[in-house]
Amino acid sequence: MAALESAFAALARLTVFIAAASLCALVGLLAWQVFGRYVLNASPSWTEPLALTLMSVAALFGAAVAVRSESHFAFPTLVESSPKAVRGVLKVFARLIALVFGAALGGFGAFMMADSWAVPMAGAPIPEGMSYVGLAGGGALIALFALERLIFGDAPDPHHEAPAEA
Template sequence: MSDMPNKHNGLGPVDSVFRGIVFLCRVVAGGALVAMTLLLGYQVFGRYVLNDTPTWVDPLSLLLVMLIAFLGAGIGVYEHTHLSVVVFRKMVASKVRSLMVILTDVLMTIFGGLMLWYGGQLTLFKWNSLIPLIQWPEGLRSLPLTICGGMILVFSLGHLARHLLGRDTRTDSIE
């Protein structure tokens, strides 16, 4: 399921659930990428061959971009491949590095919780409005943000638990 099978194994069955979520997100994001490619191809075909541009492709493609980007961000937090500046952690002693890792995980947990909460509020607020041209709920635009917030929250809690239990195997955490 993951290209790093032994990277997260400190929480047993919880990590199995996490790996399942990551696998599902990869499948959904990959399917969304294929769908977006086909939609944009259809748009070009419609514009230049049929001389009738399908206007609904743009708003649908934007929804797919949001889905791909936010699912990818959640996966990046789990696999610890997201954008991260580790230069400061590598310059300090091991005990300070450990505290910095814990602080980072706590901040990421808070950030994910805020994304989940406020993304959920925005999704609910906008759900009864419709996206022009496709007539789908406007809340779908912020739903990937909400899902990503939940993923960041849960995966960061997992990182924190692994670290506090002494089972953290991230290469930049404790060498």
């Protein structure tokens, strides 16, 4: 079980890295678009569709990490003010909702990505299916991290370091 938990932790770190890299690329891309429009007076056509794709990746991969840390898709006031027995049921229910919606997002995103892969993206030299990478990948990660929370229970406290092993 420890190996599985460390694999989930590594996947979460990779997910954060991809979301952060998407945000950084988005900032650079939009800066180039503004420079092209106002300085060169020739706005590149490929920046807008790529910006939307990067924004989708950053938002949905970030949401997946939030599901893992249980800071997303929940009603914390209701859960924390409930009796302990009800609190457990509400947490399981929230995790199940995240699992179902994540699986739906991932499945439909994968279907849309495959369905539009042969179509060229308007304004960019890549397949239209690329615009659904964030939806497919983020949805799958949301479902996977919700499943992790169902299996392992509460998220580890990110501010509490585990004791060093001897």
